[in-house]
Amino acid sequence: MVKLTVEIVSMQDADKFNKICSKFDCDMDLQSGKYYVDAKSIMGIFSLDLSKELILNADTDDEAKVREAFADFTKEGK
Numbered sequence: 001m002v003k004l005t006v007e008i009v010s011m012q013d014a015d016k017f018n019k020i021c022s023k024f025d026c027d028m029d030l031q032s033g034k035y036y037v038d039a040k041s042i043m044g045i046f047s048l049d050l051s052k053e054l055i056l057n058a059d060t061d062d063e064a065k066v067r068e069a070f071a072d073f074t075k076e077g078k
Contacts, residue, residue, distance in 0.1 A: 002061075002062075003055055004074055005075070006073040007054065007073055007074070008050050017039070017073055024069075030057075031056075032050075032054050032055075033049075033052060035048060
């Protein structure tokens with residue numbers, strides 16, 4: 001399981017984030033507080049409060065691939 005703190009600030013970011021998630025063959029959830037949604041669902045992403053901290057939970061062991069794909073959405077990548 002790979003966990004990343006991510007930031008989605010616009011609708012374009014949400015769309016780009018969703019498309020990246022869809023390329024992965026594993027389960028991907030986005031967490032905001034006590035709420036979890038499927039990160040591959042654009043409607044799920046929009047149902048969250050994007051102004052709060054978001055955590056991506058990717059059910060894979062390939063941490064390097066996940067970190068590289070989502071570098072634009074992490075504080076380390078910006």
